[in-house]
Amino acid sequence: MERKFILLVEDNPDDELLTMRALRTSQVANDIVVARDGAEALDFLFGSGPYDGRDTEQVPELILLDLKLPKLDGLEVLQRIRSDKRTCHLPVVVLTSSDEEIDIIESYSRGANSYIRKPVDFDQFIESVKQLKLYWLVLNVPPPKGKRVMR
Amino acid sequence: MAQTTLGPNFYQQVFADAPVIVCCLAPDGSTVAINPAGERLTGYRAEELTGHNFWRVLFPEDDYKQIVQSVLDTLKEVDLLDYEMTVTTKDGFPRIISWSLIGRYEGDELVEIIGFGNDLTERRQAEQERERLLHAHEHRSRHLQLAAEVATSVSTLLDTQELIVQTVEKIKEAFDYYYVGLFLVDETGEYAELRAGTGQAGEEMIEAGHKLKVGDGSMIGWSIANGLPRIALDVGQDAVHFSNPRLPDTRSEVALPLISRGQRIGALTFQSTAEAAFTDSDLAILSVMAEQLAVAIENTRLYEQVQQHAAHLEKRVAERTAELTAVNKELEAFAYSVSHDLRAPLRAIDGFSQALLEDYASSLDAAGLDYLHRVRTATRRMGQLISDLLKLSRLTRGEMHRERVDLSTLASEVLTDLATLQPERQLDCIIAPGLAVEGDIRLLRVALENLLGNAWKFTSKLPLAQIEFGQTEIDGERVFFVRDNGAGFDMTYVDKLFGAFQRLHAVNEFEGTGIGLATVQRVIHRHGGRIWAEGKVEQGATFYFTLQG
Known part of the structure; x- marks a missing residue:
């Protein structure tokens, strides 16, 4: 049985907890896997390091990616995800505090599917997460699993 | 009129009066006769010359025999011998004389030599x-x-x-x-x-x-x-x-x-x-x-x-530019970290306050709930301040893109947007048409959004708001203005208007972070212009600005 889950890449425990709460409030049913830095996120996705032996066919339905991360930053993680056949089609939503133009441009040019700024106002944040869930987990049709698109 | 005739003494007269030297020499060069002009010019009296060799006396430096010989030889060939020769006077002075010699023959035999001498000394000296x-x-x-x-x-x-x-x-x-x-x-x-x-x-x-x-x-x-x-x-x-x-x-x-x-x-x-x-x-x-x-x-x-000063200045400028660039980089890094790092804890404060309100409302009394609401209000306000601060810092970064901008159109768009948000408000607005300038449209829009936004905000308590955007001329300079009939301000504090986070009204009276006019000023300065304001409490405000170019 395939496991439906979201990968949340977030180093700030407060943001992690709040994001979890917002997802719960928005009635997201999926499991949530948390990676606390860029390296861990890649280890998880590619079954390396502490995740050695993990079934990498099990890919998240959605990746929520913070940009400012220890070790590897979000943009590098994004680039690695996009350059690997196993993960190149995964929807990645950049979820960050930054509204700097350069971050937005860099994210999209490295293949982010969406860019959402985490607002300070928690009510707005919940609203954003609701929209996110509706679009990516309900409306969006993901690419078929296990099939490669020829380019 | 007297009849001129060649009288019997004519030749003697000519001889005596001629202004040139006239002399008669024997074929061997001895002097037979010399006229008074000759006496005058040579300094010798006729008696001193007669019977003596003419050339020997007058040309003491030269070999007179040779002269005689060469004169006789030449006279055989020509009828008239012209030459220039300097004589030495009796006083020993040289005189330059132009000589003309004629030989008189009887048959083939030379019987006498007639000589004419013209004094050229003064002419030659003048020459x-x-x-x-x-x-x-x-x-x-x-x-x-x-x-x-x-x-x-x-x-x-x-x-x-x-x-x-x-x-x-x-x-x-x-x-x-x-x-x-x-x-x-x-x-x-x-x-x-x-x-x-x-x-x-x-x-x-x-x-x-x-x-x-x-x-x-x-x-x-x-x-x-x-x-x-x-x-x-x-x-x-x-x-x-x-x-x-x-x-x-x-x-x-x-x-x-x-x-x-x-x-x-x-x-x-x-x-x-x-x-x-x-x-x-x-x-x-x-x-x-x-x-x-x-x-x-x-x-x-x-x-x-x-040149040295200029080179020195150039070096100083380069150094200062490098310093400024470094400082700007630092500032950018600072702004970047502000946008990330200051917002995260705020979000946590607001998020957990909300969590408390949702999950533990029943354990709190009215005061506790009020405090939590205040925490959230303050947090959001700080979030707004950070956003506005970042906007302000962004205005100083980034390049200017100058183009032709129609400020009138821009002002209409901004006011239309404002009116859409609050359709219930009564507005009397005048926008002078066709006010075009050269400038960065993005920055100018921000400036007008703030100026007209202020006018809109500070007239919100009036039944009929009057907002005007126009142009006037002050001391020959083109000046734009935004005028309203709103709350105005006390001119005592006019200096504080354009400082960041400076506010002349309480937050509960008119909201805002106090960044708007600082932002406007920065935009105007980047366009090489100036901005100033006039106002009176409860009698409206006028903001004037100029733009260069």
């Missing part, structure tokens, strides 16, 4: 004088022309060393001097250093660091110390000054001081192998040249100073 004057004049005008050439070349050169080297070479060549050298007074004022000298002698002396003490010891030293020219024409009497072993052939020398704006900055030396080479006219020309040269040297020095 010589004219020649001499002409020559002197040519000499002088040649030098003047050379002086002018030197002047032209000195006024176009901007490098002191090049200027003086070229000038001494030109003067030496132009006046054909033996040696020309130029000394400049050093920084201490004690010594004059040789800075340019012609030929190998000059080269060697410069190499050796030749310098002379300013004072009476040398011609150069004296000339600088006294600010006067000094001439030494006679080798013998002034031998001490011509003792330079590198210039052994100097026989006369002139030293001229170089004076610019009353300052004695050095001296020139001109040396010649001729014993009295320097005429007054030469000196006059050289003095004029020295004056010009002194000014030119001062100019090149000033130019070099200006």
